[in-house]
Amino acid sequence: MAIDQYDSITYGELTSAFINWVKTNCNNVDSYSSSVPAALKSGFSKSYTKTESRVTTTATFSINSYDVVPVTTTATVESQINTFLTDRNIIQRKDAYITTSGLLNFWQNIAIFCNKKLYLVSSQYVPTPILMYNPTVIRSYDALPNMTDNYSTPHETPVLANDFITIAKAFDSSLFDFAKSKYIVYSLTVTKK
Numbered sequence: 001m002a003i004d005q006y007d008s009i010t011y012g013e014l015t016s017a018f019i020n021w022v023k024t025n026c027n028n029v030d031s032y033s034s035s036v037p038a039a040l041k042s043g044f045s046k047s048y049t050k051t052e053s054r055v056t057t058t059a060t061f062s063i064n065s066y067d068v069v070p071v072t073t074t075a076t077v078e079s080q081i082n083t084f085l086t087d088r089n090i091i092q093r094k095d096a097y098i099t100t101s102g103l104l105n106f107w108q109n110i111a112i113f114c115n116k117k118l119y120l121v122s123s124q125y126v127p128t129p130i131l132m133y134n135p136t137v138i139r140s141y142d143a144l145p146n147m148t149d150n151y152s153t154p155h156e157t158p159v160l161a162n163d164f165i166t167i168a169k170a171f172d173s174s175l176f177d178f179a180k181s182k183y184i185v186y187s188l189t190v191t192k193k
Contacts, residue, residue: 011106012094018110019081026118026133028071036132039125040184042068046125056193061186069121069182072135080135084113118179123186131179 027033038044045062085091088109098106120129 008097027130028132037126058191060189067184069132072133076135119182120179121182123184
């Protein structure tokens with residue numbers, strides 16, 4: 001039985017799937033998801049008060065504004081991913097079918113992107129990390145060769161949809177491993193009255 005070429009995956013389809021993965025899994029795209037606690041948002045503070053011998057001591061922990069991972073927009077996510085993949089010569093191949101070596105190159109690039117743009121955010125008040133997208137513009141990414149016109153050899157066949165689904169499930173769970181950890185630090189103010 002012959003394999004129909006339309007059973008293959010294109011770079012455009014893979015790019016769309018990655019963008020959708022980021023929008024679905026990052027908890028700060030378009031708004032903070034309900035799983036993002038107040039302790040990770042701008043304006044958070046927590047006070048502790050203790051009175052001894054008529055002296056009241058108040059300790060207040062406040063989130064540092066530079067530590068907050070802000071809400072970003074879908075347009076920003078899409079633009080930054082597309083710009084990165086254009087710079088890496090991948091978007092230009094959006095209609096090309098992915099070969100095995102092309103898939104490995106794509107995932108290497110995605111790993112670099114995730115390492116710079118995805119954060120697993122936690123703090124003393126939030127011990128379980130929350131995945132967030134870093135909308136800050138990155139000026140340079142780690143060196144990795146761009147895709148070139150000879151990235152695949154003539155004998156390579158496109159990756160088939162069924163094989164791709166199996167591979168993608170394994171890769172989906174590993175994307176979290178590429179994210180950087182970001183531990184939120186709070187300022188401490190102590191007053192006595």
